[in-house]
Amino acid sequence: MTDLPALPLAYGVPVLRALMRSVPEDFQVDELPAFEASGEGEHLLLDIRKRGANTVAVARQLAQWAGVPQMGVSYAGQKDRHAVTTQRFSVHLPKRVAPDLALLESDEVHVLASTWHNRKLQRGALAGNRFRLVLREVRGERPAIDERLQAIAARGLPNWFGEQRFGRDGGNVPAALAMFAGRRVRKDQRSMFLSAARSALFNRVLAARVEQGNWDGALEGEVWMLDGSRSVFGPEPMSEALAERLARFDIHPSGPLWGAGELRATGAALELEQAALADEQALALRAGLEQAGLKQERRALRLRPALMQHAWLQDDMLELSFALPPGCYATAVLHELGEVSEAPHPQAT
Incomplete structure (x- = not known):
């Protein structure tokens, strides 16, 4: 277990209790591709719907099917196991000869489409994800729940890194601290632990902004991030033009993704970031990330779900649908x- 702090709520007291993932169909995720396939080349792009299957396991299955090393299979991002998800994979087939696609079909895997492309699918090469979630055994006052969902659709919400980033029982952050102290880890674990360390620090800064009520507003010395981009600018004095851009979600306040170099924020924004990351654990995580060679970057503090809708399927069953940019979490x-708790379901054998 880890001592990661509990995340505050931007909108006040909770309005419901519920279960999610009672069945895989209750958590549906569709990957939104970032590009159109070229129709030529030696990389076979496969759009796959998977049910109750792990992304890495499906990639391993594709490598066996194609008779290629695992490094010959790529995907843009990992998707939940206990869910029904669609995502794109690429398989490197230099001779442009693909085995029978029917051999991939199972209760867990269904191939929706296949086409050729001239480049390997890169991690992060997606435009976002579309979600359809069903919550069961919902307890709470419907008017309050409706009002909260309407407020989120209109104002947005804090752009937390989700609990998935921190591993089972939040163990990735203690593992990162052990790695920074000298414990040897595999290459894939190293990347995962570095991401968890960075995410934990970002969430600390965002928590401080939520507690102060300025997670979606401007502080003196704010660094701004363009919506749908990693581009940042500022700090610069607040103006009517910036206020208008903030109101229409063209820009967002940002927080640090820790690494070597100076924090870009100044003034009150800098003071808050430094104060939020001044305890012993945060200092150890900061030092480890700097020694690992990561550089200072930024992430938007605010997230606005797109196309957000909700419907009551039954008195205690609520359906939510929305789309999120890459790197953002439905759990936020x-x-x-x-x-919202995970419904119990059988463990994998």
């Missing part, structure tokens, strides 16, 4: 509603 939306 659920967090602002209240206590």
